[in-house]
Each structure stands twice: as C-alpha cells, then as structure tokens.
Amino acid sequence: MQNCRKLPFILCLSTFVQMKKAIIIGATSGIGKSLAEIILLKGYAVGVTGRREELFQSIKTQETSKIVFKKMDVQDLSTLESTCNELVHLMGGLDLFIISAGIGDENKNLNFDVEHSVIKTNIQGFTCIADWALRYFKVQGYGHLVNISSIAGIRGNGIAPSYNATKAYQINYLEGLRINAKKYGSSITITDARPGFVDTAMAKSEGLFWVAPVQKAAEQIFEAIKQKKKVVYITKRWRLIALLLRIIPFSILKRL
Numbered sequence: 001m002q003n004c005r006k007l008p009f010i011l012c013l014s015t016f017v018q019m020k021k022a023i024i025i026g027a028t029s030g031i032g033k034s035l036a037e038i039i040l041l042k043g044y045a046v047g048v049t050g051r052r053e054e055l056f057q058s059i060k061t062q063e064t065s066k067i068v069f070k071k072m073d074v075q076d077l078s079t080l081e082s083t084c085n086e087l088v089h090l091m092g093g094l095d096l097f098i099i100s101a102g103i104g105d106e107n108k109n110l111n112f113d114v115e116h117s118v119i120k121t122n123i124q125g126f127t128c129i130a131d132w133a134l135r136y137f138k139v140q141g142y143g144h145l146v147n148i149s150s151i152a153g154i155r156g157n158g159i160a161p162s163y164n165a166t167k168a169y170q171i172n173y174l175e176g177l178r179i180n181a182k183k184y185g186s187s188i189t190i191t192d193a194r195p196g197f198v199d200t201a202m203a204k205s206e207g208l209f210w211v212a213p214v215q216k217a218a219e220q221i222f223e224a225i226k227q228k229k230k231v232v233y234i235t236k237r238w239r240l241i242a243l244l245l246r247i248i249p250f251s252i253l254k255r256l
C-alpha cells in the first residue's frame with residue numbers, strides 16, 4: 001500500500017490543504033483502526049500512530065494519499081510531543097485528536113509490573129498526549145479532543161484493578177480538561193467515549209455480553225463526534241449498565 005509518508009513533504013502537504021485533519025493515537029488495531037477507516041471515508045486527512053508499524057498496512061482504505069503513520073510508544077514520554085508535532089507538521093494542521101491507545105490486563109495476583117505498565121500507558125502516556133492536544137487547540141482557538149475511556153471507569157474491579165482505576169482517572173481528567181478549556185473561552189469540544197465490550201483483542205475474557213462489533217462501535221463514536229457529545233456510551237444500551245453500576249451496593253458489586 002502506498003502512503004503519504006513516502007511522498008516528499010511538499011507533495012504531502014498539498015494533498016491535505018483543504019481537508020479536515022485528524023490524528024488517532026493507537027490506530028494499528030481495534031477501535032482506533034476502525035475509526036481511521038471511517039474518518040478517511042468522511043474525507044479527513046488522518047495521521048495514525050502505534051508501535052506495530054506492520055499493522056498500519058492493514059488499514060483498509062482506498063485513500064492512501066490521505067494517511068500518514070508515525071511509530072509511537074505512548075510509554076516513551078520523551079517522544080510523544082515531538083511525534084504529535086511532526087504529524088501536525090506533515091498534515092498542515094489539526095481539527096480532531098482521538099486517543100484510542102490503551103491497555104488492560106487481568107492481574108488477580110497484583111503483580112506490580114502489570115499494574116505499572118497499565119499506569120504508564122493509560123495514565124502517564126494518556127495525560128501527556130491529552131495535555132499536548134489541549135494546549136495545541138487552545139492556541140488555535142478550536143479543536144475536538146476525544147478519548148476512548150471505558151464503562152469500567154465507573155467502579156472498581158478485583159480482577160483488573162489498574163484497568164478500572166486508570167479509566168476512572170481518564171474520565172475525571174477529561175472533565176477537568178473540559179473545565180480548563182471553557183475557562184479560557186475557547187471553542188474546544190471534548191468527548192469521552194465509554195465503551196462496554198467491543199470485539200477487539202482487548203475483550204478477551206470469558207463471560208462477556210453485549211459485545212459490539214468493532215465497526216458498529218466506531219460508527220457510534222464517530223456519530224458522537226459529529227454531534228459534539230460530551231459523554232457517550234458505546235453501544236448506546238451500555239448507558240443502562242452505567243446507571244446500574246453507579247447505584248449497586250458494594251455487597252453486590254463484589255460478587256459480579
């Protein structure tokens with residue numbers, strides 16, 4: 001597959017001039033990859049990242065001249081801002097910034113290495129790139145920041161404690177960023193997409209229910225982006241589970 005990364009910079013930039021521009025952090029698989037395919041079809045130029053460069057080639061698109069890839073490990077904090085800056089430079093601007101990179105692992109025995117890795121990705125990496133995006137949009141005066149958090153962030157989880165706790169952090173942090181953006185009067189939208197279960201490599205446990213096909217989940221997220229929603233449950237019926245999770249007592253939660 002050809003891609004814009006192989007073109008001289010000036011050719012690349014001229015391809016993108018009139019288009020809206022999006023960056024998706026974590027688009028080599030799953031929800032991020034499906035969102036990249038949808039957003040390309042909607043006419044955006046798209047910059048995508050991930051560690052597995054070989055999987056970038058599997059993004060299904062005819063619009064190969066509208067996509068650029070940069071390798072990025074969100075745990076490597078020293079490289080994140082420069083990689084985002086390079087993508088913006090290549091595309092000639094930024095309208096939409098989506099964070100889909102995230103990990104979570106079962107860790108009943110509380111091995112700290114597992115928890116530490118989840119914290120480095122879902123908290124440290126997430127915070128660094130979300131802050132970068134908000135600072136960029138504040139200078140520009142507009143923009144749309146989207147994060148894929150999770151319904152898991154609503155309550156604790158004994159099997160994967162760091163996953164739920166880091167998703168709770170993301171939900172709270174995004175609210176803080178939304179307040180921060182409003183205080184400065186800028187026209188910035190922040191969308192917190194909270195999926196239930198989506199059929200990706202991440203949803204690998206037993207006993208899952210209402211597992212959404214990844215394309216359906218990505219389409220609903222894109223619809224929420226268009227509608228500039230603050231919070232959206234993916235798929236929509238997970239809103240009901242979110243309500244229940246908030247009110248069930250700990251005595252029931254511990255048995256789930």
Ligand SMILES: NC(=O)c1ccc[n+]([C@@H]2O[C@H](COP(=O)([O-])OP(=O)(O)OC[C@H]3O[C@@H](n4cnc5c(N)ncnc54)[C@H](OP(=O)(O)O)[C@@H]3O)[C@@H](O)[C@H]2O)c1
Nearest residue numbers: 026028029030031050051052073074101102150197198200
């Ligand atoms: N699937 C679900 O049921 C579900 C439910 C709720 C929320 N979510 C959230 O949705 C988001 C996307 O997950 P998914 O289901 O689409 O899983 P996925 O297929 O495993 O996708 C995860 C993406 O994150 C990237 N990523 C992970 N660690 C990274 C790192 N250190 N540096 C850079 N990129 C990294 C991966 O790219 P590389 O491996 O190539 O780096 C991949 O592109 C996650 O935040 C997840 O928590 C998923």
